[in-house]
Amino acid sequence: MLTPWLSWICALLLIAGLYGGLIYAPPDYQQGESFRIIYVHVPSAWMSMFVYVLMATAGGVGLIWHIKIAEVFAKSCAPLGASFTFLALATGSLWGKPMWGTWWVWDARLTSELILLFLYLGYMALQSAFDDRRVAARASAVLALVGLINIPIIHYSVEWWSTLHQGATVTKLDAPSIHIDMLIPLLIMALAFKLYFFTIVLIRSRTEILEYECNSKWVSDLLNETEVSK
Amino acid sequence: MWRDIILAFRHRAELFNPLIFFTMVIVLFPFAFGSDIGLLNRVMPGTIWITALLATNLSLEGIFRSDFDDGSIEQIILSGYPLTLLVIAKITAHWCLTGLPLIIIAMFTAFLLSFPEHVLQTLFFTLLLGTPVLSLIGAVAVALTIGLRSGGMLLSLIILPLYMPILIFAMLAVENKMAGMSVDAELYFLSGMLVLAMTLAPLATASSLRIRMS
Numbered sequence: 001m002l003t004p005w006l007s008w009i010c011a012l013l014l015i016a017g018l019y020g021g022l023i024y025a026p027p028d029y030q031q032g033e034s035f036r037i038i039y040v041h042v043p044s045a046w047m048s049m050f051v052y053v054l055m056a057t058a059g060g061v062g063l064i065w066h067i068k069i070a071e072v073f074a075k076s077c078a079p080l081g082a083s084f085t086f087l088a089l090a091t092g093s094l095w096g097k098p099m100w101g102t103w104w105v106w107d108a109r110l111t112s113e114l115i116l117l118f119l120y121l122g123y124m125a126l127q128s129a130f131d132d133r134r135v136a137a138r139a140s141a142v143l144a145l146v147g148l149i150n151i152p153i154i155h156y157s158v159e160w161w162s163t164l165h166q167g168a169t170v171t172k173l174d175a176p177s178i179h180i181d182m183l184i185p186l187l188i189m190a191l192a193f194k195l196y197f198f199t200i201v202l203i204r205s206r207t208e209i210l211e212y213e214c215n216s217k218w219v220s221d222l223l224n225e226t227e228v229s230k
Numbered sequence: 231m232w233r234d235i236i237l238a239f240r241h242r243a244e245l246f247n248p249l250i251f252f253t254m255v256i257v258l259f260p261f262a263f264g265s266d267i268g269l270l271n272r273v274m275p276g277t278i279w280i281t282a283l284l285a286t287n288l289s290l291e292g293i294f295r296s297d298f299d300d301g302s303i304e305q306i307i308l309s310g311y312p313l314t315l316l317v318i319a320k321i322t323a324h325w326c327l328t329g330l331p332l333i334i335i336a337m338f339t340a341f342l343l344s345f346p347e348h349v350l351q352t353l354f355f356t357l358l359l360g361t362p363v364l365s366l367i368g369a370v371a372v373a374l375t376i377g378l379r380s381g382g383m384l385l386s387l388i389i390l391p392l393y394m395p396i397l398i399f400a401m402l403a404v405e406n407k408m409a410g411m412s413v414d415a416e417l418y419f420l421s422g423m424l425v426l427a428m429t430l431a432p433l434a435t436a437s438s439l440r441i442r443m444s
Contacts, residue, residue, distance in 0.1 A: 063437075111398075115391045122388035129378045138441045139374045142434055143388055146370055149426070 037095045039186060043193040045088035048116060051081035051197060055123075056148045059141025069205070071137035072212070074144065075127060076204035080197055082120035089113055119147040133212060248289040248328050249335055255281045256339045274345055275353050275404040278336045282361060283393050287386055289328045290368040291376065293320050294439070298376050307443055313436040321369045321432065329361035352407040352417075356400035359420040366431035367392050373438040396423060 055077035062071035092110065123140050130136035259277045263269055297303045306316055336357060340350050371389045375381045403416035 111394075115394050118387075118391035122384075122391060125384055125387050126374060129375070129380060129384055135441060139438060142370065142438045142441070143374060146367070146392065146430075146434060 037091050039189045041088055041091040041095060042186060043190040044084045044091065045113065046190060047193050047197060048081060048085035048088050048113065050194075051077050051084060052116065052119070052144075053148070055081060056141075056144040059137070059144045063138055063141045063145075068134075069209075071134070071141070072205050072208045073201065074141060075137060076201050076208055078120055078124050078127065080200055080204075082117060082124065084193075084197075085113060085117040085120060089117065123147070245327060248285045249331050251288065252281050252285040252332055253335055253339065255284065256336075271345060274340065275349070276401060278340065278353065278357075279360075279397055279400055282332055282336065282357065283364065283390070283397065285332060286328060286361065286364045286368060287389060289324070290365075290372045290385065290389075291382065293324050293369055293372050294376050303439060304443055307440060313439060314432045317369065317373075317432045317435045317439070321365050321435070324369070325362050325365040329365055332361060333357045346408075349404060349407050352404055352413050355413075355417055356403050356420060359417065359424050360396050360400050363396055363420075363424050363427045364393060366427040369435045370431055370438060373435045373442065376442070396420065399423075 055074045058070045058074035058077065061067055062074060089110070092113075123143055126143055127136050127140045130139065256277060259273065260270060263273060294303065297306075307313060333354065337350065337354060340353065345353075368389055371385055371392070375385045375388070378384060399416045399419050403413040403420070406413050406416065
């Protein structure tokens with residue numbers, strides 16, 4: 001029921017964020033116009049980690065209390081998280097080419113993001129290896145929880161290794177070192193990404209549940225209802 | 231645990247296979263890179279570590295396979311014997327049979343390649359701290375994938391990303407030592423990971439085994 005609302009707000013925010021990011025925000029004094037890719041890069045990087053934590057938490061909830069919805073939710077998270085991770089990596093390397101002069105460097109943050117992508121892929125592979133959905137959900141939840149130790153490593157890698165990647169510019173508590181005109185579109189974009197994720201994940205979970213319960217009575221009732229109303 | 235070790239000794243071929251694999255892969259590297267000592271010295275620690283990862287990975291399936299196939303794991307779960315304890319014993323046995331000999335062989339091969347001695351010590355410590363973590367994390371993944379159709383490939387898929395942080399820190403330690411810097415931080419970190427894995431991995435393995443049996 002929430003889905004249409006979420007998708008409309010998401011579309012609005014996405015347009016606002018893109019406008020703000022691509023047109024309104026002033027060009028960077030060092031990087032010129034090409035810094036604008038952060039409006040896709042940074043939100044997707046945030047989302048990639050956020051989704052993983054969410055997925056592992058949902059998996060854990062499903063594991064402990066045997067809640068089917070949580071299992072389904074965790075399963076629907078994985079491909080989305082993987083695509084966010086991939087997007088972050090792809091936009092990052094597109095940006096890296098003119099800025100650092102190379103597509104890829106073996107820097108800690110990039111590497112951690114790549115590991116995160118592998119974690120997602122492993123999770124999905126394990127998920128699809130089982131025939132029984134319940135066993136699949138619980139087994140991969142264990143894997144997601146084990147992989148969760150990787151999230152702090154990703155987050156603190158910037159501090160631990162001295163690297164080429166620029167430090168975080170937004171989450172510094174005292175004063176963000178990013179100009180406010182650039183920051184606002186970025187935050188809007190982040191919000192838009194988040195809503196996008198929730199929209200898609202809800203749709204995916206719904207499909208998943210319908211598919212799983214396709215033999216039960218309420219699903220056939222629902223199908224009959226829609227057919228009658230047509 | 232003793233039973234496992236004894237059993238392993240009865241199947242001597244299986245026991246030695248990972249070790250022979252390890253030695254052979256290491257010997258392959260000089261052929262690939264040429265016998266230039268300077269270059270070899272630089273790539274050697276990495277080679278040893280990556281080969282250790284692969285050898286552990288290949289030998290991991292053996293931890294639970296026979297017990298899974300003949301159903302003894304099911305029996306143990308039913309009998310109410312603490313599964314975590316059993317898992318700890320199995321992992322310890324696995325490490326004694328692959329990790330420990332691997333370290334010894336690694337030291338020999340390093341001598342073969344005239345590796346500087348003070349760095350060798352660091353390499354030894356990273357392996358000593360790292361290989362148990364490999365066995366521990368690996369056990370979780372094995373418990374999850376055992377008996378699946380594409381188990382072996384899947385095992386590597388899930389396990390290698392989890393191994394990467396260990397590899398990174400081990401390599402940082404060796405590099406720092408080569409540059410003449412302190413390696414305490416990396417070694418502490420590896421020990422931290424070891425303690426973390428020791429506390430959490432057996433529990434995770436036991437619960438994944440239960441999930442697989444349910």
